[in-house]
Amino acid sequence: MQREPAFGAELRRRREAEGISLTELGVRVHYSKGHLSKIESGQKTPTVQLARLCDAAVGAEGELLRLVGDGVAAGAPARELDAVERDGWTLGVTPGGSGFFVPGGEKVPKETEFGMTFGDRATYGGDVTTLAGVFWSRFESARHLAQVSGPAVVLPGVIADTQTLRGLAGNASPEDRPVLWRLAARYAEFAGWMTQEAGDDRMALWWTETAVRMGVLGGDHSLSAYALVRQADVALHAADALTTISLARQAQLDERTPARIRGLAAQREAQGHALAGDHAACRRALDLSAELLGGAESEAGTPELGTTYTPDLSALVGGWCLYDLGLPAEAAEVLDRGVTRFAPDAHRSRARYVTRAALAYGTAGELDRACELMASVLDQLRLIDSATIRHDLRQLTQVLARRQNHAAAREVRQRLVSVLRVPGISPAR
Numbered sequence: 001m002q003r004e005p006a007f008g009a010e011l012r013r014r015r016e017a018e019g020i021s022l023t024e025l026g027v028r029v030h031y032s033k034g035h036l037s038k039i040e041s042g043q044k045t046p047t048v049q050l051a052r053l054c055d056a057a058v059g060a061e062g063e064l065l066r067l068v069g070d071g072v073a074a075g076a077p078a079r080e081l082d083a084v085e086r087d088g089w090t091l092g093v094t095p096g097g098s099g100f101f102v103p104g105g106e107k108v109p110k111e112t113e114f115g116m117t118f119g120d121r122a123t124y125g126g127d128v129t130t131l132a133g134v135f136w137s138r139f140e141s142a143r144h145l146a147q148v149s150g151p152a153v154v155l156p157g158v159i160a161d162t163q164t165l166r167g168l169a170g171n172a173s174p175e176d177r178p179v180l181w182r183l184a185a186r187y188a189e190f191a192g193w194m195t196q197e198a199g200d201d202r203m204a205l206w207w208t209e210t211a212v213r214m215g216v217l218g219g220d221h222s223l224s225a226y227a228l229v230r231q232a233d234v235a236l237h238a239a240d241a242l243t244t245i246s247l248a249r250q251a252q253l254d255e256r257t258p259a260r261i262r263g264l265a266a267q268r269e270a271q272g273h274a275l276a277g278d279h280a281a282c283r284r285a286l287d288l289s290a291e292l293l294g295g296a297e298s299e300a301g302t303p304e305l306g307t308t309y310t311p312d313l314s315a316l317v318g319g320w321c322l323y324d325l326g327l328p329a330e331a332a333e334v335l336d337r338g339v340t341r342f343a344p345d346a347h348r349s350r351a352r353y354v355t356r357a358a359l360a361y362g363t364a365g366e367l368d369r370a371c372e373l374m375a376s377v378l379d380q381l382r383l384i385d386s387a388t389i390r391h392d393l394r395q396l397t398q399v400l401a402r403r404q405n406h407a408a409a410r411e412v413r414q415r416l417v418s419v420l421r422v423p424g425i426s427p428a429r
Helices: 003-017 022-029 033-043 048-057 128-148 151-171 178-199 201-217 223-236 241-249 258-277 279-294 313-324 330-341 349-363 367-377 378-384 387-401 407-420
Strands: 089-093 099-101 114-117
Touching: 003 033, 022 033, 022 048, 033 367, 128 151, 128 178, 128 349, 151 178, 151 201, 178 201, 178 223, 178 387, 201 223, 201 279, 223 241, 223 258, 241 258, 258 279, 258 313, 279 313, 313 349, 330 349, 330 367, 349 367, 349 378, 349 387, 367 387, 367 407, 378 387, 378 407, 387 407
Parallel strands: none
Antiparallel strands: 089 099, 089 114
């Protein structure tokens, strides 16, 4: 337990060197003088977020944050691969009504009400361009559905369509196979994101690797780089800064990779640097991302990878980074401007950044605006059921818990408790 006393001693040294009193530090980071005194003496353990705030307040440029190792350098989630061309997939329903998906080689649940392996015998004798157009339309509908509902609503249809395309591609003529494999790859990548939103990082990474292998079969090698962006996203939400940075940098190495993918990778790198408290590296990565995304060209007839429902993505990611750099007031201002520009039906994307803006406001001590923002999305949060957003919601409940004398904060916190309840898990009796 040497890290916490080392952090406290270094915080005191840097604070005094900057001429900042303990009272003034408390005002800057919105923690009590007594709590900070115990942090400096080693009697209390600093949270990673408090370390970020203190790091920014004394201008430590990440040096303080690195003394608190939790969440800064963890291992990447395990990945498992299967042969997408060979192994069968099964969808089914248990007697209790829950759906399940089983990749090839894994056992189907014993108590299965209904289950079938399908798609392998799918064939189509018409014009593949017409077929592809129909499936692209279904894909866009699925992405729209994901903005207004949860993974449990979206995933069954996406998985079924992925399996159907997998079967069609396997049985198609050599000249028709590439377009069908590319279609299947985009569906599989989307299934990976929805699985991450459902809270299963292991299967999310399985879907991402499956998408890569399907893309290769279709002659689309860009998904290999985008898979690194997706893996970096999983690491980011696990607060693993070093893995986020490493994966994001790997995705940018090949200049033949489309500019949009390299731009998204640079954003993940920036977010990783923000988690690590490196202001300068974060800004460089954000600038590179803006340059790459500004010059990116869309591929005709193919949906763009990454979010298409977030306006001014660069600004919003920049605001996200400011929060992780320990600058919540600046982050709140940037994020608040951005959340006004979302389309009315972009519930999932808007809720993500409204939650982050509310967290920034709450951390900066602006509770009224934090509560106002959260009240506007609480009902939507129940519908979209996002595991990645719940990460920020848990932080927000902790921030609100420190303000028990604030009536609106108490009310919002109570409502958040029900949103944070994991679906399908009953409270202990």
